[in-house]
Amino acid sequence: MANQGKKPTRRSERALAFQVLYGLSFTPATSEGALRAAYAASPDVADRNAEDEKADRQAPATAPQGYAWEVIHGVWKTQAELDEAVSGFSQNWRVERMGRVELTLLRIAVYEMLFRDDVPAKVAMNEAIELSKQFGDDNSRGFINGILDAVARAVESGRLTPKGQ
Known part of the structure; x- marks a missing residue:
C-alpha cells in the first residue's frame, strides 16, 4: 500500500490494523x-516510512500514528x-x-462500536464484513454479521457500554 503522498483511506487503515492484529x-x-515494533514491522508501515525518508532525509523515524495505529493500540x-x-x-x-481471522475482525468492529464515536455501528459492521470477504472464508461473513x-443493537440500546462509562 504505497502512500505516494495520498492520505490512506479508513478501509486501508482497517486492513493494516487487521493484518497487524x-x-x-x-x-x-x-x-x-x-x-x-509489530506495527513498525508491517510491510505497509515500512513502505510508508521508506517513502517519508526519501522525501526528507533528515526526518526522524515517525512515532506510530494514524487510524490503523489508533485501532491497533x-x-x-x-x-x-x-x-x-x-x-x-x-x-x-x-x-x-x-477462527483468528473472525475474532480479529470482531475485535476491531466491537472496538469501533464501543470506543470510537466517529464510527457508526453500521459502518463498523460493514467494514468488518468487507474485510472478511478479503481475509476470511465463505462462512466468515454470516458469523461476523450475526x-x-x-x-450493535446492545450498544444502541445502552445495554453494552465500555467499562468505566
Missing part, C-alpha cells in the same frame, strides 16, 4: 514497545473487554474456539 494473535505483544489495550463482549453475543462459541448485529 492478526499477526499478534500468533505472537502476542506483551508491552507497548512490542506492539510498536485500542484493540490491544481493551482486548479482554472486547473478548467479553464478543463472547456474550456468540451463541455456543467460546472466543478460544473462534454477532455484530447483536452487539
Whole structure:
C-alpha cells in the first residue's frame, strides 16, 4: 500500500490494523514497545516510512500514528473487554474456539462500536464484513454479521457500554 503522498483511506487503515492484529494473535505483544515494533514491522508501515525518508532525509523515524495505529493500540489495550463482549453475543462459541481471522475482525468492529464515536455501528459492521470477504472464508461473513448485529443493537440500546462509562 504505497502512500505516494495520498492520505490512506479508513478501509486501508482497517486492513493494516487487521493484518497487524492478526499477526499478534500468533505472537502476542506483551508491552507497548512490542506492539510498536509489530506495527513498525508491517510491510505497509515500512513502505510508508521508506517513502517519508526519501522525501526528507533528515526526518526522524515517525512515532506510530494514524487510524490503523489508533485501532491497533485500542484493540490491544481493551482486548479482554472486547473478548467479553464478543463472547456474550456468540451463541455456543467460546472466543478460544473462534477462527483468528473472525475474532480479529470482531475485535476491531466491537472496538469501533464501543470506543470510537466517529464510527457508526453500521459502518463498523460493514467494514468488518468487507474485510472478511478479503481475509476470511465463505462462512466468515454470516458469523461476523450475526454477532455484530447483536452487539450493535446492545450498544444502541445502552445495554453494552465500555467499562468505566
